[in-house]
Amino acid sequence: MLKKVIIIFAAIGIPIVIWVASTYGHLTEVSYTVAQSSTATTEGDQAPKVIIVTTIIDASKAPSDLQCKDSEGTPFKAEFTGNPPEKPFIDGQEVRFVGHVHGGDPSYFHATQVFAP
Secondary structure: OHHHHHHHHHHHHHHHHHHHHHHHOOOOEOOHHHHHHOOOOOOOOOOOOEEEEEEEEEEEEOOOEEEEEEOOOOEEEEEEOOOOOOOOOOOOOEEEEEEEEEOOOOOEEEEEEEOOO
């Protein structure tokens, strides 16, 4: 009887797990404007993580306060809290950040890692 329950659970559970992983596990590249529109749904919940391709405008206070612009030319503040990259951030560098937007005035992008293609 237990064997039948395990087989039934596996037959139903495994496809569901694969569907959830494929639907919600893939990060998308978006602009800062699009990332701003996808905010947290409840208090204490994080906004969904995304990838933003950015050009660093000012890295003088790096990594806690980076001034960046996205592929559409929208300027925004980014705060990088991940492991430091091998080479320090420099002005004019193109970086793909993984993270989410924190609301507020002004809002900022909380980058948790640098995504290497």
